[in-house]
Amino acid sequence: MGPGPSPVPQRVYEALGQPVVGHLDPYLFGIFDELQALLRKVFGTENPYTLAISGTGTSGMEASVWSLVDPGAKVAVLVNGFFCDRIAEMARRQGAEVVRLEKPWGEAFDDDEAREFILREKPRVVAFVHAETSTGVLQPGKAICDSAHEVGALVIGDCVTSLGNLPVDVDETGIDIAYSCSQKGLGCVPGLSPITVSPQAVAHLRGRSSPNPSFYLDLGLLYDYWVGRKYHHTASATLFYALSEALAIIDEEGLQNRFRRIEANHKAFVAGVEAMGLQMHVAAPHRLWPLNAVRVPDGISEAAVRGHMLNDEGIEILGGFGLLTGRVFRIGIMGAGSTRENVLRVLDALEAALAKEGFRAAGKGRAAAEAWYEGR
Numbered sequence: 001m002g003p004g005p006s007p008v009p010q011r012v013y014e015a016l017g018q019p020v021v022g023h024l025d026p027y028l029f030g031i032f033d034e035l036q037a038l039l040r041k042v043f044g045t046e047n048p049y050t051l052a053i054s055g056t057g058t059s060g061m062e063a064s065v066w067s068l069v070d071p072g073a074k075v076a077v078l079v080n081g082f083f084c085d086r087i088a089e090m091a092r093r094q095g096a097e098v099v100r101l102e103k104p105w106g107e108a109f110d111d112d113e114a115r116e117f118i119l120r121e122k123p124r125v126v127a128f129v130h131a132e133t134s135t136g137v138l139q140p141g142k143a144i145c146d147s148a149h150e151v152g153a154l155v156i157g158d159c160v161t162s163l164g165n166l167p168v169d170v171d172e173t174g175i176d177i178a179y180s181c182s183q184k185g186l187g188c189v190p191g192l193s194p195i196t197v198s199p200q201a202v203a204h205l206r207g208r209s210s211p212n213p214s215f216y217l218d219l220g221l222l223y224d225y226w227v228g229r230k231y232h233h234t235a236s237a238t239l240f241y242a243l244s245e246a247l248a249i250i251d252e253e254g255l256q257n258r259f260r261r262i263e264a265n266h267k268a269f270v271a272g273v274e275a276m277g278l279q280m281h282v283a284a285p286h287r288l289w290p291l292n293a294v295r296v297p298d299g300i301s302e303a304a305v306r307g308h309m310l311n312d313e314g315i316e317i318l319g320g321f322g323l324l325t326g327r328v329f330r331i332g333i334m335g336a337g338s339t340r341e342n343v344l345r346v347l348d349a350l351e352a353a354l355a356k357e358g359f360r361a362a363g364k365g366r367a368a369a370e371a372w373y374e375g376r
């Protein structure tokens with residue numbers, strides 16, 4: 001119950017055990033076709049360019065930056081957490097002129113300040129993180145994308161923690177390249193990075209005057225493999241079986257039902273932690289449903305609390321890192337792991353672990369969460 005990987009359904013594990021086929025086998029290309037259709041649904045897009053890169057979420061981030069960012073180009077990054085900072089660092093390594101709009105870790109940018117920044121800087125590329133896993137903040141993208149398009153910039157949106165956990169709505173929002181991972185909201189194992197690219201961004205990457213410096217993460221070459229059936233790398237058929245099964249499970253549940261489930265379990269969890277006298281790190285309107293950052297009470301060692309939860313209950317959560325080191329617990333209630341049973345178990349375990357460290361909970365977390373479920 002950390003920030004991912006999230007629990008993997010048995011059906012996905014079974015898919016991983018199926019026989020390997022070659023990376024050019026028509027059977028695998030059939031799976032690619034199905035995956036494209038299912039990924040378009042979760043991303044909320046009609047983009048013909050939609051596939052999954054062989055690599056973790058970071059490969060999607062790097063593929064996006066390397067595809068859109070030319071050396072010397074101005075890149076505007078909205079930085080309010082660890083992963084936005086990583087995008088800025090990748091753009092810097094690519095030789096871009098990086099301009100940053102900063103926000104304390106735990107806050108979201110409002111529409112006006114994002115717009116003012118983008119119109120003032122007039123960058124070629126804008127990047128933001130939709131769901132900042134390091135802080136638990138949801139960053140809406142519509143105003144960012146509208147402003148970017150007004151100045152002719154393309155937008156990269158990191159949807160690593162949002163895809164499959166909450167609405168991403170790529171087309172409605174206007175994100176030009178959205179990427180994600182397989183191991184969080186989609187409930188698959190780590191190893192793949194779903195990505196979708198708008199026709200405008202495809203035109204940009206096809207029209208480059210110099211080749212993409214990365215061969216492995218060249219989005220043009222990847223599309224030529226997925227759709228043109230032209231060898232690029234030896235893709236792991238097994239991982240694609242697993243992703244296909246994970247997406248089939250999501251399709252069977254229905255996206256809206258899935259989002260309602262994840263939102264409800266988040267709300268019940270918040271009712272529980274607040275009843276215990278704990279505080280959420282992020283203000284209610286900006287909270288992520290799948291990733292809950294809970295402030296560590298004064299004088300309590302978050303590492304010790306996590307240690308008790310792992311050793312006594314076998315429940316893994318993570319702490320904060322970067323600017324939030326020692327200050328928050330990061331508790332994932334996402335994908336297939338977002339269940340009433342898990343919410344109640346994690347609340348019990350957190351309460352017991354905090355008690356071992358001398359923190360007296362103000363009320364019973366479990367009772368408050370149960371009351372929330374009964375009252376809805």
Ligand code: PLP
Nearest residue numbers: 056057058083131133160161181
């Ligand atoms: N972006 C965000 C928002 C993330 O949370 C993560 C990982 O947790 C990444 C990017 C990098 O993904 P990966 O660790 O799968 O490479």
